[in-house]
Amino acid sequence: MWIITALSREPGRAFLNSAKSAAVYFVGLHIRGLWLNSWMASERVSSARSNTFSRPPLVETWAPISMSDDSERDEKVRVRFAPSPTGLLHIGGARTALYNWLQARHDGGAMILRIEDTDRERSTPDNVEQILDALRWLELEWDEGPKSQYERGDRHVEVLGSLLASGAAYRDPATSQDVKAWKDRHGADRGYRGEASDDPGAAVRLRVPDDGDTIVQDLIRGEVRFPNAAADDFVIARGDGSVLYNFAVAVDDADMGITDVIRGDDHLSNTPKQLLVMEAMGVEPPRYAHLPLLHGPDGKKLSKRNGAASVQELRERGYLPAAVRNYLALLGWGTGDDTTVMSTEQLIERFDVSDVGRSSAIFDEQKLRWLNGRFMREMALDEYTAVVARHLGREPDERLRAACSIVQDKAQTLNEVWPLVAFLFEEPVTDEKAWRKVMKDGAFPLLEEAHAALSGVDPFEPGQIERALASVLAERDVKPGKLYQPIRVAITGGTVSPGIFESLAALGREAALRRMRRALDRDRKARRNG
């Protein structure tokens, strides 16, 4: 019945990945009593549920398979993004947020935003706002929160009290120096064990079992074992009563009904601690998925010097949120086929965190640029104009719309738009190098003829303009570039611009003729003086 349930709910890869475990599970089921006892004794199993069925539970009493178990598995997925507000949202953090969001949307679940602000010095309102700002720009809307971990302090104290009462945790006056000394005596691969004390000012440690492994069933890594004997009885609350990260996270994830913890690889080593806390609390832990970390172009940590570091930096560089989402999604995750360009809807449809790869990836801005260009070109003109207007801080008026229409298939990023169309909005500054290169002697008679030809063009639109200039070309029997480049320099100031007919049309006849005249005057003046 279970296999059938699993098959019908989650066909495909997730099931296949789990098939082996399912077999183990079944064997276990049949010799349940004996098997479970020995398992619990030897391994202190604490693990995530897989995609398709429950793993052996944490609790000491075995809950028989029942309908209620099935309904529990149908619960809505709840993921969380839980950044600590240390400043700008880094790209790695953005990817973590994206993967959480995609998984939540894919499963029709909820994403909870929780700010890990128990470190009061780092957690300034400004830092929190930076994170929210970045998430809003990326259009990763959360369903609950932002919740402050700090504000849940009462609850943390409450749980702390009950763990103390049950003996799962104890007060230990040993300082970190004491622990270090203990390790020098007992070896670095042996976990510290303290002595319980009545000292109310002593730090609180969680009791870690002396034998067995704590097992993380990771959706990405598979089974990862951490020997309990090597783990310290770790501090969960300071002497002053304030709680520590690994404790607060476990309590919060449990309380908030998180079903899937999707976070960076740097937390993998924290996971057994959090599992141990949840086991002490008597709650079932969520599933875990630890994403490989992101690195800069040189393989080192991502930083300002080393490629773009923050989300706001990507915004400043003129990237589109949709392109960033697509790119980030591809960093460590693939579709299985050769699809690379995907709308957000497609990402949501296809994404599953269990398909994420295991190796760390390098952030490569060149590919982002290419992808961004794809998204820029595929946008409808109205949308494109609106986005460009917002980026430039301008009104999306007709003139900007016209500018956008001639530049859309050229710009890879929003930052590249303005330099290409600025000539439509302000008098161009002539690039002297371009002038010397293009405005050779033969150029001016051609320019003069073009001026005459264009003055009669009506309506002043690309097709008519092209025809008028083509006749000049035919008459003089010169190559197009000989005529078009001088015009380009005359009206834009440089050698690079959108298509010349479109550029002329967008500029308008009056301004175009004026600028061409001015170029001719400059030449005449130069002759007179030279």
Place this chain on the structure above:
RNA sequence: GGCCCCGUGGUGUAACGGUUAGCACGCGAGGUUUUCAACCUCGUAGCGCGGGUUCGACUCCCGCCGGGGCUACCA
């Protein structure tokens, strides 16, 4: 040092014991062309190393090397 993770071209990935190791970015050449892009075609470059297992390993096992994370009364 201890514990843990990872290792296919420059980059992101596919391959799940049998393929000429596929795709995309980049890069190079050519084409198109009014500039620059875009676009089209072709090309370039890879299984970290060494042992096994197997008729056969990128795929499985072991060792090594390399990269990374954690190792706080930080998060």
